[in-house]
Amino acid sequence: MALAPDIASSTDPHKIDPDTPPVEAPGLQYFVFGLFFIFGGITSLNDVIIPKLKELFTLNYTQAMLVQFCFFTAYLLIGIPGAKLVKRLGYMRGAVAGLVTMMLGCLMFIPASQTATYWVFLLALFVLASGVVIVQVVANPLISLLGSPRTAHSRLTFAQAFNSLGTTIFPLVGSVVILGSLATVSADQLSGAELQAYRQAESEAIWQGYLGVAALIGLVALAVWLFRNRLQGEKHEASSGLAGLDLLKRKRFGFGALCIFLYVGAEVSIGSIIINYLALERVLGQPESVIGWMIGLYWGGAMVGRFIGSAILRVFSPGKILAFNAAGAILLIAISASTSGTLAGYTLLAVGLMNSIMFPTIFSLACEKLGPRAADGSGIINVAIFGGAVVPLAFGALADLSGSLAFALILPAICYAIIASFGLFARRPA
Numbered sequence: 001m002a003l004a005p006d007i008a009s010s011t012d013p014h015k016i017d018p019d020t021p022p023v024e025a026p027g028l029q030y031f032v033f034g035l036f037f038i039f040g041g042i043t044s045l046n047d048v049i050i051p052k053l054k055e056l057f058t059l060n061y062t063q064a065m066l067v068q069f070c071f072f073t074a075y076l077l078i079g080i081p082g083a084k085l086v087k088r089l090g091y092m093r094g095a096v097a098g099l100v101t102m103m104l105g106c107l108m109f110i111p112a113s114q115t116a117t118y119w120v121f122l123l124a125l126f127v128l129a130s131g132v133v134i135v136q137v138v139a140n141p142l143i144s145l146l147g148s149p150r151t152a153h154s155r156l157t158f159a160q161a162f163n164s165l166g167t168t169i170f171p172l173v174g175s176v177v178i179l180g181s182l183a184t185v186s187a188d189q190l191s192g193a194e195l196q197a198y199r200q201a202e203s204e205a206i207w208q209g210y211l212g213v214a215a216l217i218g219l220v221a222l223a224v225w226l227f228r229n230r231l232q233g234e235k236h237e238a239s240s241g242l243a244g245l246d247l248l249k250r251k252r253f254g255f256g257a258l259c260i261f262l263y264v265g266a267e268v269s270i271g272s273i274i275i276n277y278l279a280l281e282r283v284l285g286q287p288e289s290v291i292g293w294m295i296g297l298y299w300g301g302a303m304v305g306r307f308i309g310s311a312i313l314r315v316f317s318p319g320k321i322l323a324f325n326a327a328g329a330i331l332l333i334a335i336s337a338s339t340s341g342t343l344a345g346y347t348l349l350a351v352g353l354m355n356s357i358m359f360p361t362i363f364s365l366a367c368e369k370l371g372p373r374a375a376d377g378s379g380i381i382n383v384a385i386f387g388g389a390v391v392p393l394a395f396g397a398l399a400d401l402s403g404s405l406a407f408a409l410i411l412p413a414i415c416y417a418i419i420a421s422f423g424l425f426a427r428r429p430a
Contacts, residue, residue, distance in 0.1 A: 041166030072388030074129035083379025098134030116199035164303030175292030256366020265391020266412035305356025319427030326420035
């Protein structure tokens, strides 16, 4: 798909929203970058913990995807209440509330590991994700407000690059700490007291890793709290009931929210199975503990693409760039599913590069001209991230029914096709 130049000017309606003046907070964007880094890294750790729990509790793909289901269900349940909380406390104090909730979720991995019970792990992930949702309700609209409206697409994409930095670094460390401890014996070879003891011993690496994450979150929460009064000119529009649901009546916003649902579902589905996929004999045929680090290539591609995309989006139409990347993702999935060996492995990893600009571009295109209702819009968008619970679970069920991870890749391909159509639709002004 060819891209036609669409040079941005001071009158480009994609770049300017006169209803959303920038707030004053010198240097605050650096703290927001830190928030993107933290919640991105936390989310990507699920891709490391899934193969670990799958082995420890001898799960099929559908059962293993309950990790993502419980994590992303928090977006459905907490998205709108989180937006209300942020509007009541303000962006900075709302961020601290989210970070403290994330710390609590990390600490819950200690009893989960000691009891070696799968549902306790799922509960800890839900609490952790609840904090992530609140932080994300803060971060997405705030980075759009901290600067000129004409560069909002580019600035949000640049901030998302720090999100990708977290999703690259956290799995690299997590694969060593969590997957590296996998013993030579397998859980399906044990039973009774021996199995319980094995699960407790092997899950120690999980809580130790998340304890370190809790300490890092604590430092960020302290820094944000110390600068809680730096934000000037913050405004929110009062709302009642299920704040923001009326925004779905706007065709552009409703279509964009659907695409956020599908994009997160597709991205999470591929990220969740990438380690198991690469381990297949048809692909690389290496054990998970050896190739676990390669998940960093998937998220690293998104990081590189976002840094590049933040510059490209200043020159070309965001909608056309979105359509181009979605089409590229479909092509890479098709190549991976129909080939074998390193080609199959690296083409699927390269989907991360195509993902790079999708979330921030869909978000900013959908939320154009929301003005003081930005927090409501962000809350609804965060509810749409519930796609990360639904699509991966459906993906796991499809993989189990077909007996093929390659065949199940048709589901994220369909998601990307719909996203491409939104890009073409949203290339026009809001």
